[in-house]
Amino acid sequence: DIQMTQSPSSLSASVGDRVTITCQASQDISNYLNWYQQKPGKAPKLLIYDASNLETGVPSRFSGSGSGTDFTFTISSLQPEDIATYYCQQYDNLPPLITFGPGTKVDIK
Amino acid sequence: QVQLQESGPGLVKPSETLSLTCTVSGGSISSYYWSWIRQPPGKGLEWIGYIYYSGSTNYNPSLKSRVTISVDTSKNQFSLKLSSVTAADTAVYYCARLYSGYDSLNYYYYYYMDVWGKGTTVTVSS
Numbered sequence: 001d002i003q004m005t006q007s008p009s010s011l012s013a014s015v016g017d018r019v020t021i022t023c024q025a026s027q028d029i030s031n032y033l034n035w036y037q038q039k040p041g042k043a044p045k046l047l048i049y050d051a052s053n054l055e056t057g058v059p060s061r062f063s064g065s066g067s068g069t070d071f072t073f074t075i076s077s078l079q080p081e082d083i084a085t086y087y088c089q090q091y092d093n094l095p096p097l098i099t100f101g102p103g104t105k106v107d108i109k
Numbered sequence: 110q111v112q113l114q115e116s117g118p119g120l121v122k123p124s125e126t127l128s129l130t131c132t133v134s135g136g137s138i139s140s141y142y143w144s145w146i147r148q149p150p151g152k153g154l155e156w157i158g159y160i161y162y163s164g165s166t167n168y169n170p171s172l173k174s175r176v177t178i179s180v181d182t183s184k185n186q187f188s189l190k191l192s193s194v195t196a197a198d199t200a201v202y203y204c205a206r207l208y209s210g211y212d213s214l215n216y217y218y219y220y221y222m223d224v225w226g227k228g229t230t231v232t233v234s235s
Contacts, residue, residue: 001170034221036154043203043228044146044154049221050212087154089222095167096207096220098144098156 004101019075023088111136113226131204142207147200
């Protein structure tokens with residue numbers, strides 16, 4: 001089974017700061033990696049798919065990069081509405097088995 | 110636009126079977142994969158499994174022996190059954206559409222969960 005790790009597990013940053021979250025897979029997953037945002041009491045929301053593709057309607061301050069085992073999620077300028085937990089999620093291909101990372105909680109300092 | 114709504118009992122007794130249904134509105138259940146995900150209180154997300162509209166399934170290996178996902182295309186619904194539940198199965202259960210596309214440039218299929226239900230809380234307790 002492919003294991004996913006995320007770091008940090010939590011962070012506090014100021015409005016306007018650049019925030020970076022990393023996600024690491026236990027083996028090469030090419031670019032089979034998605035990112036989700038979950039606000040308290042709400043369902044997750046897709047932000048980035050295929051490692052670097054921005055979902056329609058998602059603000060451009062969110063971005064993703066990486067391939068293989070190491071991936072990065074970035075908020076270029078943190079906004080108050082970005083307070084949430086962010087999850088990476090990988091899938092084995094054909095047929096896909098899905099695994100979520102443990103999540104990174106983002107707070108405003 | 111497509112919307113999903115989970116429904117089912119909020120309380121299940123230990124050793125019994127948890128049963129939930131997800132109703133798809135605003136679009137057809139056909140031509141897509143449909144997934145179940147859960148989140149225990151204060152914890153992260155766990156994928157349970159998915160079903161293609163035609164009926165083929167794939168489950169999380171850690172839950173496979175207890176999970177059944179089925180689809181009813183006539184009702185635009187898909188369902189989850191989880192047997193022999195314990196307190197560890199207490200969670201918010203989400204249904205989601207698992208979108209699949211094909212990258213013809215690089216020859217691979219990609220998948221992501223793009224539409225989610227609001228979730229339903231299931232507590233396992235006597």
